[in-house]
Amino acid sequence: GENVEQHPSTLSVQEGDSAVIKCTYSDSASNYFPWYKQELGKRPQLIIDIRSNVGEKKDQRIAVTLNKTAKHFSLHITETQPEDSAVYFCAASNTGSGYSTLTFGKGTMLLVSP
Amino acid sequence: GAVVSQHPSWVICKSGTSVKIECRSLDFQATTMFWYRQFPKQSLMLMATSNEGSKATYEQGVEKDKFLINHASLTLSTLTVTSAHPEDSSFYICSARTRLTGELFFGEGSRLTVL
Numbered sequence: 001g002e003n004v005e006q007h008p009s010t011l012s013v014q015e016g017d018s019a020v021i022k023c024t025y026s027d028s029a030s031n032y033f034p035w036y037k038q039e040l041g042k043r044p045q046l047i048i049d050i051r052s053n054v055g056e057k058k059d060q061r062i063a064v065t066l067n068k069t070a071k072h073f074s075l076h077i078t079e080t081q082p083e084d085s086a087v088y089f090c091a092a093s094n095t096g097s098g099y100s101t102l103t104f105g106k107g108t109m110l111l112v113s114p
Numbered sequence: 115g116a117v118v119s120q121h122p123s124w125v126i127c128k129s130g131t132s133v134k135i136e137c138r139s140l141d142f143q144a145t146t147m148f149w150y151r152q153f154p155k156q157s158l159m160l161m162a163t164s165n166e167g168s169k170a171t172y173e174q175g176v177e178k179d180k181f182l183i184n185h186a187s188l189t190l191s192t193l194t195v196t197s198a199h200p201e202d203s204s205f206y207i208c209s210a211r212t213r214l215t216g217e218l219f220f221g222e223g224s225r226l227t228v229l
Binding site: 034036041042044046049089101102103104105106107109 | 157158
């Protein structure tokens with residue numbers, strides 16, 4: 001089955017700095033890679049996703065890059081703000097496998113200091 | 115985006131009782147719903163996959179007789195924790211997949227505390 005590794009487990013940055021979270025996956029058949037933000041005690045919220053036919057996707061301050069050959073993908077947050085503080089999860093799935101079970105990374109706790 | 119509603123958001127029960135958690139897709143049909151368990155400061159662990167009209171598929175190590183899952187309609191799946199014990203205390207989250215894009219949307223989560 002799929003195995004997703006996520007690093008770092010915690011990341012502390014100053015407001016305005018950039019933050020990068022990296023994930024690797026094991027199953028070359030995976031073709032859908034979403035990123036979720038989860039605030040304490042709340043549901044995960046999809047913030048951005050990328051499919052395997054695209055190498056990069058950007059949405060305002062958030063961008064995701066995908067390297068299929070190396071089987072890794074990264075989340076980039078620029079101009080970080082205190083409200084970006086949360087736990088971020090990467091995930092991978094194969095949407096062509098009948099039903100798309102997501103395999104999650106262990107999460108990265110991002111702390112943005114004012 | 116699509117809306118998934120989960121109820122109750124929190125529940126406290128006595129050891130030995132059963133607790134039912136509902137997961138509803140409000141504005142789309144979800145042929146597949148997923149149930150996750152999340153311990154504090156940990157990732158989401160998939161417990162089972164619920165397919166409408168058929169038996170749920172459980173992940174290794176998850177007791178199907180302990181965690182009963184029913185997916186009776188295209189908009190509702192339920193998780194029943196039977197004979198709950200303190201070690202079952204956790205945050206349970208459901209998600210539903212949209213047929214159109216394959217995206218997953220999560221319910222609000224249910225925090226179960228077993229005394």
